[in-house]
Amino acid sequence: MIAAIHVFVKDPQFQGQTKDKLNNTEVRSWVSGAIRPHLEQWLNNQQTQAQAIVTRAIQSAKARMASRAAVSEVRRKSPTSRRLNLPGKLADCSSNDPSRCELFLVEGDSAGGSAKQGRDRKFQAILPLRGKVLNAEQATEKKVLGNQELSDITNALGCGFGRSIDLSKLRYHKIVLLMDADSDGHHISTLLLTFFYRYMRPLIDEGYIYLAQPPLYKLEHQKKLYWLADDQEKLKLVNKLSKKGGKIDLQRFKGLGEMMPKILYDTTLNPSKRRLLQIRIEQEDRHSTETTISNLMGKDASERYRFVVQNALNVEDLDI
Template identity: 50%
Template sequence: MSTYQAKDIQILEGLEPVRKRPGMYIGSTSSTGLHHLVWEILDNSVDEALNGHCNHIEITLHGEDEITLKDNGRGIPVDTFRKTKKSAMEILFTTLHSGGKFQEGNYKVSGGLHGVGMAVVCALSESLTATSRRDGFEWSQTYSCGQPQDKLKKGKATRNHGTEITFRPDPKIFPKIAWNVKGILEQAESKAFLNKGLKITVHENGSTHVFQYPEGIKDFIQKITPAGQSLTPEPLYVEKEDKQLRLEVAFLWTSKTDTVIHSYANAIKTVDGGAHESGFRNGITKALKAYIERRNLLPKGISSVNGDDVKEGLVAIINVYLQGDVEFQGQTKGRLNSDITSQVDSVVRHSLEDFLNTHQTQGDILANRIILAAQARIASRQAKEAVHRKSNVSHRLNLPGKLSDCSSTVREESELFICEGDSAGGSSKQARDRKTQAILPIRGKILNVETATKDKILANQEIQNIVSALGAGIEPHFNYEKLRYGKIILMTDADVDGAHICTLLLTFFYRFMPRLIHENHLYIAQPPLYRIDAGKKTFYAVDDKEKEKIVSKLNGAKYEVGRFKGLGEMPSVDLKNTTMNKDNRTLIRVTIADDQNTNVTFDKLMGKDAQNRFKFIKEKAVFFQDLDI
């Protein structure tokens, strides 16, 4: 029997907890966590701008593993900390929960309130050099893995002021260090959008990018909304400020069915929403319901509109600045918990009501848009119920007839392979593990949901089969708890037609089951296109490039190359060994790095406007010499 005594208890000192459990402070050690280090330092500079002390921030990427962030704010304090013989700078970089944001008066508004950002970056950096320009001099100190490498140095005299931090993340903590330039540019641009007039310059690979927007989020919403889609000439804009709260909202409606909401609190993106989003949605719903009822615009058969109707086609940016204690959920600040729902609700509702009543022509256009959504909701209710089934395995009779289900009832180990055609379905059934792998063949290319009406989508037999097999329904009534499979794997032929079917399926899942993607349930199989036999050895290649690479390594040995016409023509033993066996296969996990760009991409490539695709093909054609068409 093992013992558990006082000697087994470990106390982590200083920044040891950060290095021991980095995920607690930055979410993970993946690319997301790596870039969280950058956002922590950037947010400090933005806080200086929010409080009127800084108007220019510079970001410089040095290769793939080092970065510098510089601002012209007040600079980090360098005088001796009152309780120690160390400088204030050293305390800030080496001590958790230290900072100037706990004391009222130093920062009226701030996104970093926990006092751990700079110390966490320092702890997880192989090297970090901080320079503070203030009090007429440059002051600098170097750190490594949270430990100072020298004492604070007083440098040359200067009239400039501000902070400059250069750091290199620790490869012992992060398995892969590579800056996502696109992500950094987007983050810099969003910070510039959220702070009117703030200039942010990014230097990378010999290029310089400057972001500065005098109209702030009004410029932002016009950028993310494709030209001609807004139902009003200008986005609606609300701004309100009092002693505790400054609220800034820009929003509009389009004829699209998807909703795009970007919310921020003290210039921090709240990816999980929170009180400000709830208040905003409540406010616009109350205002539009009151306007529609007052104008007696509801047609027969509709008693009222609801929040889902109001948010359909909505594009909004919500930006709040709070003074005093701001309550975020977690160190990564994904959700705002501060109790401001009723304040935001009131401001937005009264502002929108005033606009609707003074611009009745535009008000009626928006009202009709909401009523149309209500009509579609009511008309499709029966169809939704028809495809929405309970996940309890005792209801197997409700499953699609073509589904070859697995015997396991444990979601985490169960997999659903969606393949094209009965022939591929037959091969897959022979190759599968019956306990954990289910097979659902679909007939050819499913409906393009980006261009079809909701009624037509819900009436489509192939889509009904997919929804019934998964058991969780579709948005806005998707029930994650009833999902029957831990992995949904798109397994199509390794050719152009297969890629097209895969794209149509991705479009459906993105529009109607986005949580499957956000929760890492959706994957794409990688079946081989070629089989290379060389003596007793067999190799597989997913494309021409991999085939040539394999052949080049055979050193002149005799070989035969066979090309698979499709999954239906592939021997089940090959399909099992290369694509379905969990020990040998390669799966591509479908993720969404940026909802805004993903939404625009689907609209461009799968939407009704063919000109967008024509333009895309013209721009990209130069990169392709040989196409398998």
Template identity: 50%
Template sequence: MSKYDAKAIQILEDAQAVRKRPGMYIGSTDERGLHHLIYEVVDNSIDEALAGYCSRINVIIHKDGSVSVEDDGRGIPVDMHPEKGKSALEVVMTVLHAGAKFDKKAYRITGGLHGVGIHVVNFLSEWLKAYIKRDGKIYFQWYERGKPQCDVHVVGKIENGNFVWIEDGHDEKFKYSRGTYIRFKPDAEIFETTEFKYSIVKKKLRDLAFLNRGIEITLEDERSGKKEVFKYDGGIVEFVKFLNEGYNPIHRDVVYGKDEQDGIIVEFAMQYNDSTSENLLAFVNTIHTVEGGTHVSGFRSALTKVINDFAKSRNLLKGIDSLQGEDVREGLTAVIHVKHPNPQFEGQTKAKLGNSEVKGVVFSIVNKILSTYFEEHPDVATNIVSKAIAAARARIAARKARELARRKGYLESLDLPGKLADCSEEDPERAELFIVEGDSAGGSAKQARDRHFQAILPLRGKILNVEKARIDKVFKNNEIRALISAIGTGVREDFDYSKLRYGKIIIMTDADVDGAHIRTLLLTFFYRYMPELIEKGHIYIAQAPLYRIQKGKNIYYVYSDEEKEEKLRELGNASVQRFKGLGEMNPQQLWDTTMNPETRRLIRVTIEDAAEADRLFSILMGEQVGPRREFIIQHAKEVMNIDI
């Protein structure tokens, strides 16, 4: 054993510290952590917008795997820092906890909290370029894995809106004549994957455009040629309408309110539809708090109180003592956005708001605005109360259904489903459950698996659409009962995390439209009945290959049309086999490509993924013809590979 003395105490430089423990700063090094890099850079531009200095942001995913983020804000300062003796740009890019967001002089409201965002992106990138356009000049600094490769210096100037380079080696294409331009390439030494997904970036930027009324955000993907512009003058009112596509609203107008108390700005928008689910998105300083927090608690408490007060004042609660929170939230689509000068998040990834004072502020503002709205719009309030009363009666009926299901053994059956091929591993953390589409693929998977730690549950056909079914019907469905029994936790009020039988629950479906549909149905089930499994990172999607390419004795599996074309360019002529489904693969191929932990590609499902799948499902399977038609027209060319 080595000697434990002062020499054993390591002092890591900022870059070393971040690179050694990246998960502490960006949550993970998987696909989710990779995309978090873009969010950190974009959030800096959004902070400029919140401060009133930026109106346009341009994001480009480049062909070389790098990403650039450009804004038309003030530009990061480049003059000498009084304490560090170097350019403020270099300090911002290389020193942890350095920034202009602590004393609230340069920024009153920010998404950044700990001052680690842009530095962490720098430290976890193979290289990063920073161009600052200020005072008619273009300043530049280049970094490799967080270390400056040159001093901050002028490389160009701006004359009559044109960019004139005065130093060779620069060919960046700028869109705005002022502001900050950051281009970075994630480090493959750090991340499990360095391939950015357009759909994931798009959702983040679209949300930001909704939350920042009038801000124009452009997203371009050089790999595919896709380009979209997001700009919403209606702000979160348009956000709620967007989320409600595919549903039937029970009142025409979106209820909107905004006010400020104790320096905290609260903005909310809401509209009820005829579904049985709640869709509440909560944000703090444009940061999506996927795990909620005190602002969500305040909003829900106020909503329950106002609806109960109105119902009792109009004598509408016949046979019911009072409406519970779950009753008044059924069919609710809402967005709440709180702007706080000093938000206290839990963790660097900002998943949950912890400020205790926010609950009371949100409750007070929502209670006041919503009470006034209900008094002025009694017809809308009556519709909402009627739906909540129907939900209360359904809750009582569902409780009886659960009790009946429990008595009949639907929920806590000691017998595992007969179709389940279980594994021998008893430690849930090491055990995996593959949910496989169809008996054919299930047979291959059972032969391919490592039976020590991999269990297989084949499902026959498409499972029940839980979005439209009451809980008593859900419990009677054989495929869902098999799922509940295999996973072991129970659902909703009966959910018990300690009884989880598998640390990884992997959805494995064909790479076609039917497979995407089944995947979406399963995600909707988990999102509505076992959300904790998604929140804690237990749900995954297996990526099956689309093609098998062979040249001589060498075999390659590729997972997209782009990968296929790139591989064919590299290899020249090869035989190409297109996999139409998992059942076409023999057990060895299935193991090599989709099930072997050493070679497979898994995507961890997040709450955002599940929420988006739920929204798309409501569009594709709902009763609203218009939104479904628009969606199909928009995605007609990519129908074989719709990325749900």
């Protein structure tokens, strides 16, 4: 149940810097006195609706209890227990300094194999993910924790989950989403970002989440190699080199697994050459971000349809 109430307060006092909650205790009695008699009368006269509200409240309470129980299962008691809980498919790094350590979440075992061979083992860890992960926007907290891929990510990070998250226990200060540069890769990245946004938001707020920018094309011209991230870069360079003459050899990568480990390191893993996009949400964008994620990733298909219809003409890149 949602209601908007307009209350005039002479000396308002708010809680915290965000000022999202009124701290004047006297307002509670005013509002209760004005609303409670009418609400009780309505509930007594509308027993069907009242029963539905009570049932919903009980279900919500049970869901909160189940979520707290599930969260307690992933809490880390000590550094030793965190090590024992690491997923078996994680290729960890040797450094114990979180500020230097990087975790790459890689799409598929094939790409994961190339990344494991090409990485710098001192500070780069690789966690392969199998298939598309669960859509955390449409799932309960217990179901999210029961998902193998998301559970592996949570265990690898070691900082807890949801309300129990503790960034002082975070094992990597760079968490990099390394997916294929195609629509499937973008979809998996979106699912992972939804999970981090909904259940591990402090990682985004503190700037720990990144998107890798692997090349989509390899272009060779007059014994020079170029690595291109997307179709726009490809068209721009092809037009430029065509004016110089000579043969242009162009190769599109179907996936990261096609890359030799050295090429993957040189183009995507090497800190001195790679391009990373840091995921940040500015204060003025928080409301629109919440709305967009709810509409695109939530259960209400009509909101997604409305978004697609409204923005269809603004699409620049379409991968079918």
